[in-house]
Amino acid sequence: MNVNGKHYRTIWLNEKDTVQIIDQRWLPHEFVIEDLNTVEDVAVAIKDMHVRGAGLIGATAGWGMYVAAKQAKSVEELEKMGDYLKQQRPTAINLEWAIDRQLNEIKKSNIEDRVNVARNVAKQIEDEDAEYCRMIGVHGYKIIEDISKRKNSTVNILTHCNAGWLAFVDYGSATAPIYEAYNRGIDVHVWVDETRPRNQGARLTAWELNMHGVKHTVIADNVGGHLMQNGLVDMVIVGTDRTTYTGYVANKIGTYLKALAAKANNVPFYVALPSSTFDWELENGYDIPIEQRSGEEVKYIQGLLNGKIEKVLLTPEQSNAVNYAFDVTPPELVTGLITERGICEAKKESILKLYPEKLV
Amino acid sequence: MNVNGKHYRTIWLNEKDTVQIIDQRWLPHEFVIEDLNTVEDVAVAIKDMHVRGAGLIGATAGWGMYVAAKQAKSVEELEKMGDYLKQQRPTAINLEWAIDRQLNEIKKSNIEDRVNVARNVAKQIEDEDAEYCRMIGVHGYKIIEDISKRKNSTVNILTHCNAGWLAFVDYGSATAPIYEAYNRGIDVHVWVDETRPRNQGARLTAWELNMHGVKHTVIADNVGGHLMQNGLVDMVIVGTDRTTYTGYVANKIGTYLKALAAKANNVPFYVALPSSTFDWELENGYDIPIEQRSGEEVKYIQGLLNGKIEKVLLTPEQSNAVNYAFDVTPPELVTGLITERGICEAKKESILKLYPEKLV
Numbered sequence: 005m006n007v008n009g010k011h012y013r014t015i016w017l018n019e020k021d022t023v024q025i026i027d028q029r030w031l032p033h034e035f036v037i038e039d040l041n042t043v044e045d046v047a048v049a050i051k052d053m054h055v056r057g058a059g060l061i062g063a064t065a066g067w068g069m070y071v072a073a074k075q076a077k078s079v080e081e082l083e084k085m086g087d088y089l090k091q092q093r094p095t096a097i098n099l100e101w102a103i104d105r106q107l108n109e110i111k112k113s114n115i116e117d118r119v120n121v122a123r124n125v126a127k128q129i130e131d132e133d134a135e136y137c138r139m140i141g142v143h144g145y146k147i148i149e150d151i152s153k154r155k156n157s158t159v160n161i162l163t164h165c166n167a168g169w170l171a172f173v174d175y176g177s178a179t180a181p182i183y184e185a186y187n188r189g190i191d192v193h194v195w196v197d198e199t200r201p202r203n204q205g206a207r208l209t210a211w212e213l214n215m216h217g218v219k220h221t222v223i224a225d226n227v228g229g230h231l232m233q234n235g236l237v238d239m240v241i242v243g244t245d246r247t248t249y250t251g252y253v254a255n256k257i258g259t260y261l262k263a264l265a266a267k268a269n270n271v272p273f274y275v276a277l278p279s280s281t282f283d284w285e286l287e288n289g290y291d292i293p294i295e296q297r298s299g300e301e302v303k304y305i306q307g308l309l310n311g312k313i314e315k316v317l318l319t320p321e322q323s324n325a326v327n328y329a330f331d332v333t334p335p336e337l338v339t340g341l342i343t344e345r346g347i348c349e350a351k352k353e354s355i356l357k358l359y360p361e362k363l364v
Numbered sequence: 365m366n367v368n369g370k371h372y373r374t375i376w377l378n379e380k381d382t383v384q385i386i387d388q389r390w391l392p393h394e395f396v397i398e399d400l401n402t403v404e405d406v407a408v409a410i411k412d413m414h415v416r417g418a419g420l421i422g423a424t425a426g427w428g429m430y431v432a433a434k435q436a437k438s439v440e441e442l443e444k445m446g447d448y449l450k451q452q453r454p455t456a457i458n459l460e461w462a463i464d465r466q467l468n469e470i471k472k473s474n475i476e477d478r479v480n481v482a483r484n485v486a487k488q489i490e491d492e493d494a495e496y497c498r499m500i501g502v503h504g505y506k507i508i509e510d511i512s513k514r515k516n517s518t519v520n521i522l523t524h525c526n527a528g529w530l531a532f533v534d535y536g537s538a539t540a541p542i543y544e545a546y547n548r549g550i551d552v553h554v555w556v557d558e559t560r561p562r563n564q565g566a567r568l569t570a571w572e573l574n575m576h577g578v579k580h581t582v583i584a585d586n587v588g589g590h591l592m593q594n595g596l597v598d599m600v601i602v603g604t605d606r607t608t609y610t611g612y613v614a615n616k617i618g619t620y621l622k623a624l625a626a627k628a629n630n631v632p633f634y635v636a637l638p639s640s641t642f643d644w645e646l647e648n649g650y651d652i653p654i655e656q657r658s659g660e661e662v663k664y665i666q667g668l669l670n671g672k673i674e675k676v677l678l679t680p681e682q683s684n685a686v687n688y689a690f691d692v693t694p695p696e697l698v699t700g701l702i703t704e705r706g707i708c709e710a711k712k713e714s715i716l717k718l719y720p721e722k723l724v
Contacts, residue, residue, distance in 0.1 A: 032679065210680050211680050214680045222662055222679050227688055229621040257590060303566075304667070307664070314669055316665070316668055319558075323581075330590075
């Protein structure tokens with residue numbers, strides 16, 4: 005998508021053969037590009053959230069394995085580096101998925117070709133991610149169009165966290181239908197949950213929408229229920245970090261609360277995801293590992309002060325804080341899943357109808 | 365309650381006949397005492413939230429009318445000052461209630477006695493608030509004791525916003541049962557919702573509990589649903605800014621989301637309130653006026669940086685933000701109301717059984 009009129013993806017290989025990313029920690033206040041030269045750089049970028057979001061974690065892992073292929077002297081070493089990268093974020097399924105895909109392709113080919121193979125596979129993962137998100141938009145905008153026709157006024161869409169193009173390579177998952185609708189001239193307005201503690205909504209989704217010109221309003225995470233009670237939300241679209249083939253949706257902490265409110269107020273609640281985010285093995289969504297991050301991310305918050313990015317303390321210094329990063333929304337609260345192949349229910353049978361090759 | 369070992373109320377008349385408050389805007393980082401010398405001082409203290417919380421707004425309005433009685437030359441002037449104070453916060457019923465109580469008493473007596481009458485009524489309101497909160501603790505701790513006996517381990521209580529002693533004159537409403545249980549040696553731990561956008565949980569509830577020595581953990585507002593899904597919350601206790609005699613609970617924005625999660629996970633959800641917080645006239649809770657505050661309170665947040673209290677910008681400067689301050693939780697999500705007269709259901713019949721004098 006565009007940044008001040010210039011097209012960017014969130015990750016790319018530049019003409020000097022260097023993997024580059026947008027270091028998202030400084031958005032919306034500074035636009036910083038970072039080089040990833042070593043596997044350690046890649047691990048830090050994933051763990052400390054220079055990059056984040058299901059698809060982009062996958063794409064970064066893909067390019068990370070290209071960096072690894074240049075460093076490693078054997079397949080064993082490469083596998084160790086893959087394991088090391090996998091440990092950086094436990095909830096996002098795309099991380100495992102991209103690394104395993106790389107290792108499989110590399111093992112299938114000649115060991116001397118590993119760098120070329122890894123480069124091609126990384127580029128494939130990158131391009132596929134962008135294309136799948138584009139297709140999510142093509143399928144999903146129709147839901148928005150229907151509401152727009154029925155309502156004949158602005159369609160108000162609530163989203164949580166950032167499942168925008170910054171969370172993928174391009175377009176985003178939850179935002180893809182929104183961008184597609186906007187580009188087709190449908191009148192949309194987005195309620196942006198700020199998404200504490202890391203404020204991915206207030207920092208990233210608001211920045212994206214602002215850059216693209218989409219009307220939006222930032223709200224505290226506490227507000228969505230009140231808006232839904234008062235008819236101010238026409239639909240919810242969120243992304244997911246892992247969705248089981250049985251329809252359980254792991255997404256940014258707080259998603260579950262919005263899903264409960266949507267159900268209670270008859271607001272459609274959609275989850276947008278490319279197939280790389282499905283977990284085809286876990287049956288019980290409550291078995292998804294939930295990452296716990298440092299409580300310091302709750303106690304301190306980052307913002308702009310006199311042109312500088314600073315961190316301020318919010319709580320008494322002595323108070324303890326905990327920081328669960330994700331929660332699980334059960335299938336009965338989900339109206340539908342928007343994938344690159346179309347829209348289905350959050351049910352095994354319906355999901356497998358779209359992905360029959362997974363039926364084994 | 366105690367601040368560094370010295371007992372304080374949140375508002376008092378000092379020996380020089382000056383009304384003083386704790387200016388809560390600087391907590392937990394600085395403990396500031398402010399003089400309220402004019403009706404304008406009182407209005408600003410209420411509107412800009414130097415004081416906040418149902419009971420304390422009432423007590424400040426009570427003492428505000430004492431300040432007004434010293435300034436005003438006629439009952440008409442006093443009524444105008446009362447109307448002016450009432451406009452400062454639309455949702456809190458205690459504001460109206462305290463001002464009307466003062467005006468009624470002053471009108472019943474000799475106009476020359478207005479200052480004496482207003483001083484006595486203000487002190488009555490102050491003392492009554494403290495005593496009612498104490499009684500809420502006496503009735504409410506039994507619920508905690510029951511859970512403690514059944515569970516035989518730490519009782520985990522989630523609370524939203526600050527309905528602590530800082531929101532009243534002393535003890536608090538939601539915190540009164542917690543302090544009472546703690547003082548009786550029951551093992552309690554409090555999940556403190558930080559309560560965006562003004563962070564009354566992270567700033568005030570955490571500070572209070574820390575000062576009193578009660579175990580607590582600060583969490584983002586997004587976390588409560590996940591905790592309840594995982595059996596980590598034994599009960600919820602919140603306060604309220606206005607509860608209708610039919611059992612609708614207006615409280616800090618986000619309360620409704622926690623009530624939905626509590627219902628979905630069979631967690632008892634209690635609302636603690638003194639009788640001054642009941643609205644005996646409104647039948648439909650959705651008719652309660654919901655205050656909208658400045659979006660700047662969402663876009664900027666205050667915290668401590670290098671020993672100074674600073675405000676940092678969280679969003680893109682261009683992004684819009686809205687700030688609904690309260691929401692309404694319907695009776696069917698409320699397990700019980702804890703009042704100074706005992707515990708009842710959030711139903712007209714049950715409430716009126718405790719307050720039969722309101723049956724007209």
